[in-house]
Amino acid sequence: MVNAPAGAPAAAPAGADRPSPACLSAAQIGEARLLASAVSSWYLNTIDPFSPHAQNVESRLRHPVHVVTRRLLYGNIHAAQKSDVEAHASDLESLFNDDDAEIKEGPEQLTRRTEARMEAFLASIAVALREDEVEAGEEHMDDNGAAPKARKKEGGKGGKDKKKVKKQQLGESPPAKAVRARSGSSAHRIYRQIDRGELLYRLELYCRALRRMRAMMDADPSKPMEECVIRYESKKGIRSYVRIIVQNYLRNVDCVRDVQKTLMNLVLRATLILLSVEVWCPELRETVHRLASEYEHKVSFASLAFLSSPDNSAETHLAPLLTHYFEYLQMNWESLVSKCELERMLRTVLDADLRHFFKNAVFHSVGHILDECRRERESLDNIALPPPWVGGGDAKDADEAMARYCSDPAVVKQALRDLRREVITVNGQMLPPSHSHTELAEHLGEILNSNQLVSPRKSMTMSRRRSTKKRMSNYASDFGFGLELESDFSGTESDASLASKVDVGLVDRLARRLLISASRTGTGGDAYFIVRDLFGGEEVEVVPHHSSGKANVNQGTIEIIVKMSSVIIKQHAKYDIFSKPIVNDSDALIQFHTTTTETIQLQQSREGPLTLKEKKTSMTGWRTLAIRPAYYERIPQMH
Numbered sequence: 001m002v003n004a005p006a007g008a009p010a011a012a013p014a015g016a017d018r019p020s021p022a023c024l025s026a027a028q029i030g031e032a033r034l035l036a037s038a039v040s041s042w043y044l045n046t047i048d049p050f051s052p053h054a055q056n057v058e059s060r061l062r063h064p065v066h067v068v069t070r071r072l073l074y075g076n077i078h079a080a081q082k083s084d085v086e087a088h089a090s091d092l093e094s095l096f097n098d099d100d101a102e103i104k105e106g107p108e109q110l111t112r113r114t115e116a117r118m119e120a121f122l123a124s125i126a127v128a129l130r131e132d133e134v135e136a137g138e139e140h141m142d143d144n145g146a147a148p149k150a151r152k153k154e155g156g157k158g159g160k161d162k163k164k165v166k167k168q169q170l171g172e173s174p175p176a177k178a179v180r181a182r183s184g185s186s187a188h189r190i191y192r193q194i195d196r197g198e199l200l201y202r203l204e205l206y207c208r209a210l211r212r213m214r215a216m217m218d219a220d221p222s223k224p225m226e227e228c229v230i231r232y233e234s235k236k237g238i239r240s241y242v243r244i245i246v247q248n249y250l251r252n253v254d255c256v257r258d259v260q261k262t263l264m265n266l267v268l269r270a271t272l273i274l275l276s277v278e279v280w281c282p283e284l285r286e287t288v289h290r291l292a293s294e295y296e297h298k299v300s301f302a303s304l305a306f307l308s309s310p311d312n313s314a315e316t317h318l319a320p321l322l323t324h325y326f327e328y329l330q331m332n333w334e335s336l337v338s339k340c341e342l343e344r345m346l347r348t349v350l351d352a353d354l355r356h357f358f359k360n361a362v363f364h365s366v367g368h369i370l371d372e373c374r375r376e377r378e379s380l381d382n383i384a385l386p387p388p389w390v391g392g393g394d395a396k397d398a399d400e401a402m403a404r405y406c407s408d409p410a411v412v413k414q415a416l417r418d419l420r421r422e423v424i425t426v427n428g429q430m431l432p433p434s435h436s437h438t439e440l441a442e443h444l445g446e447i448l449n450s451n452q453l454v455s456p457r458k459s460m461t462m463s464r465r466r467s468t469k470k471r472m473s474n475y476a477s478d479f480g481f482g483l484e485l486e487s488d489f490s491g492t493e494s495d496a497s498l499a500s501k502v503d504v505g506l507v508d509r510l511a512r513r514l515l516i517s518a519s520r521t522g523t524g525g526d527a528y529f530i531v532r533d534l535f536g537g538e539e540v541e542v543v544p545h546h547s548s549g550k551a552n553v554n555q556g557t558i559e560i561i562v563k564m565s566s567v568i569i570k571q572h573a574k575y576d577i578f579s580k581p582i583v584n585d586s587d588a589l590i591q592f593h594t595t596t597t598e599t600i601q602l603q604q605s606r607e608g609p610l611t612l613k614e615k616k617t618s619m620t621g622w623r624t625l626a627i628r629p630a631y632y633e634r635i636p637q638m639h
Contacts, residue, residue, distance in 0.1 A: 021219035022232035036203035054126040072210040074106025113227040120272035227276040260292040281339035358534040387621025415515040441511040527594040545574035567600040591630040
């Protein structure tokens with residue numbers, strides 16, 4: 001049985017601690033039902049019975065669902081409960097009929113997670129019927145010997161075409177126009193389509209979730225839209241999702257070998273809808289795999305012993321397993337969404353082949369790891385990290401994203417706490433600790449606009465010489481990069497403040513960039529999660545260097561390098577890999593160094609005094625992560 005993790009509290013009652021906006025009124029439920037009915041009626045009246053169900057979903061259902069999604073989240077949904085219901089329905093139908101219609105409700109695009117919910121919903125409907133469910137020639141009958149219901153809507157003319165279908169079944173020729181349109185086909189294949197009742201049922205559940213999101217957004221417009229609302233689902237709503245999966249499963253499974261594959265596919269698609277995410281994390285996949293395996297075992301035993309029919313087995317064994325699974329989602333939705341978002345990030349930034357290799361490779365020694373890292377050096381040195389606002393919300397540019405990030409007092413407080421653990425230098429000068437965003441900006445401005453910036457060229461010469469000596473004895477000499485080497489820049493360009501003043505707005509943006517990059521719970525944790533994904537595993541643990549117990553060593557340093565043409569922010573970190581379980585006196589198996597680099601392009605402004613301002617480009621906010629093993633000396637073997 002799939003249960004919540006050990007120690008987790010029992011499932012809370014559906015109505016416990018539920019915010020009032022999340023509890024839909026009868027009027028709000030009616031609005032959702034009306035829109036769902038409008039979509040299902042239009043779709044079944046316009047589908048092509050000679051096209052497969054999945055093809056009809058893509059060509060005829062996608063646009064209406066998109067229109068209704070926008071209407072529920074951003075449009076005038078209250079018209080559905082007023083006297084102008086007919087006008088409201090007519091407006092929807094006109095939008096449904098025009099695929100290229102400009103939808104002016106809401107932002108230009110749906111949020112990434114809302115779009116993911118919609119795509120998962122359409123995909124779940126597309127797999128509601130198997131592709132081989134087709135009727136041809138004289139076999140145009142369902143299991144009961146009657147014409148399928150979807151055929152009543154053939155050609156979008158309602159029940160008027162019922163007689164035509166019967167005539168074709170009796171051997172009469174179809175209209176000449178239809179014959180010419182399908183003259184290239186040897187047989188007239190009429191595909192089975194989704195039942196009206198099932199489609200309406202699914203659409204109503206989808207629209208209710210969106211209506212709940214809208215109600216919560218209207219109750220407090222200052223808060224971002226809450227995308228995942230599964231925790232507010234009632235027990236009746238959960239039973240509805242269970243019923244859909246059970247019916248779909250029984251319709252799609254013919255033999256025992258299809259049980260696990262089909263069941264996992266259906267449950268994971270439903271999970272994407274309920275959590276409103278694009279991909280499922282490994283924990284969800286493992287949980288669903290256990291659910292499917294347990295049910296497969298019970299079904300196999302019952303079938304062999306002739307104890308139960310498939311329908312009875314699904315009702316007796318599958319429904320309870322699914323109910324427990326959805327309760328597990330309700331209790332752990334927040335952590336599961338975070339893990340799914342992390343998995344999405346890893347799939348986005350890491351090459352699939354590179355990730356598969358390192359996650360499945362078995363390394364026999366440190367030298368083996370170094371050899372493989374050397375072979376993949378180009379990929380490990382150039383991992384592109386997108387800005388946090390790309391696909392991460394409604395923010396369209398850096399200013400809006402950073403302003404939103406820094407407007408949350410709790411987030412800023414934690415970021416400042418993380419920032420004080422770092423050693424920050426600006427063109428070689430130490431940045432004093434800061435206790436607020438304003439104080440951080442003041443310290444940055446004082447250093448950048450002072451005439452005391454010195455070129456670090458001379459101070460770097462000795463460190464480079466020491467590094468050169470060090471590299472000569474390294475086993476992985478081509479991997480060696482000490483943190484001190486990352487400050488290599490032109491001394492002439494570094495003295496930017498001597499030639500011009502830095503714009504106040506640029507100083508504020510730099511302060512916000514520092515908060516974002518230093519936050520270990522935000523983008524500052526990207527390096528850790530990527531190293532853990534590539535080099536962690538069931539038998540080893542990736543630990544930030546300062547937490548290994550050896551200590552008084554900083555987690556990393558942040559360098560800000562100001563030039564006349566750009567500002568470069570480099571964040572360095574070290575990660576140790578230990579065998580599990582970790583004991584106090586154990587040594588790390590290997591250590592990895594990471595450097596995350598962001599370049600801010602500058603331009604000179606000649607409006608009044610000469611100042612440096614940020615220049616927006618297509619790469620604004622993008623960062624590059626480099627991962628390399630630490631230095632290791634080759635020890636000569638004694639013979």
